[in-house]
Amino acid sequence: MADKDISFLLALAQKADLHGTLASSTVQLAEELGVSQQTVSRKLQDLFDAGTIDKSITPNGVTITLTEKGKAQLRALYGELQQLFGKQLVLHGIVKDGFGEGKFYMSQEGYIKQFAGLLGFTPYHGTLNLAVDKYAAALFLSTKKQSYISGFQTKERTFGGLKCYPILIAKKTAGAVVVPDRTAHTLDTIELIAPIYLRDQLKLENGKEVVLS
Amino acid sequence: MADKDISFLLALAQKADLHGTLASSTVQLAEELGVSQQTVSRKLQDLFDAGTIDKSITPNGVTITLTEKGKAQLRALYGELQQLFGKQLVLHGIVKDGFGEGKFYMSQEGYIKQFAGLLGFTPYHGTLNLAVDKYAAALFLSTKKQSYISGFQTKERTFGGLKCYPILIAKKTAGAVVVPDRTAHTLDTIELIAPIYLRDQLKLENGKEVVLS
């Protein structure tokens, strides 16, 4: 029965920030959620009766907090989805243009030496950029072993640290995903390194799909 | 509109394993989901019309596959929950008995030296076991910096590697969560190490609650 109102509960949780309280009104919530004020009023009562939220009515609105039971319900849903997506064993990405920074960074001795020690190969002096699904990428990488490459300094400038996840590229080539600590883009784009020049060896062009595992 | 049927879609995804197909029948699904055969039939049509599943009808049932759109919908929901729980900054745990193995492992020079180098303190020769929520623990740890302690060998036996996450115990003591590579329990229980004997110094007994941050 509470199964139906779970998306309503989720919406409240997003506004109330999981822990913490939400001071609002049924009118305002109705507007934000695209339903009537009456529906909000009724649903809040239902959730309260179900023990998933605490609410207190004041002359100028309602104040809402999620109960432990309410949080548990969302966490259960989260767990189910996690099980679903957690089994993600491969990641699909589309080859896209980098802007040459990869080449610059991968020419730095400070990085190359650490990569060689950690991965067992000397990386080619460039990176391959892949456009990926942000969530899928986060999940995929979370199942991989994470290594850390320390930052360092040269006379000219400072180079930051980066995370590094060994993976298999296109079921053929051992390589790694590299995520700089101070990364510009989110995980919409990931950078690959490998012992060879991937674009040539795997005959990749922009727009081609690559599978990581 | 498809927002209402998302739990139905999730149920299908769980049976079909996200990728992959589900061969079943409306009668069987109805039983498993606790609704009528007619409702299953109608909902499958709705989902098909919405483009979230592919279905093919055979004389002895239906075969169902999630479309990219369907997967994307679930992933979006997952992402929202991830944002909610990803902000998890503290983890609550209940002190429970270990079985002395912690003490044994934390007396091994091979581990102690690495911990000292990595964490900046020499750990007390024992661990504190906490009962925690499995999902909350996974989330909490995923936001912490992961370090790796290598396995090693002695004359007698082999010791496996373990992951290590620096954290703050009870808002006072710097310590770390330790997760052996070959762990017996899942994350229902986590092991803490610290430079001091936590049970005495923090006046902890079994059943007491501890906050990690």
Add this chain to the structure above:
DNA sequence: ATTACTAGGTTCCGAGTAA
């Protein structure tokens, strides 16, 4: 055995309105 249409009952939503 299937899926799925029709019909009737139940649930749910929202405009009006009381408090």
Add this chain to the structure above:
DNA sequence: TTTACTCGGAACCTAGTAA
């Protein structure tokens, strides 16, 4: 201003049944 009740109509579910 609030919240929340009443009530008519829309949406939804299931039993019966056709294909």
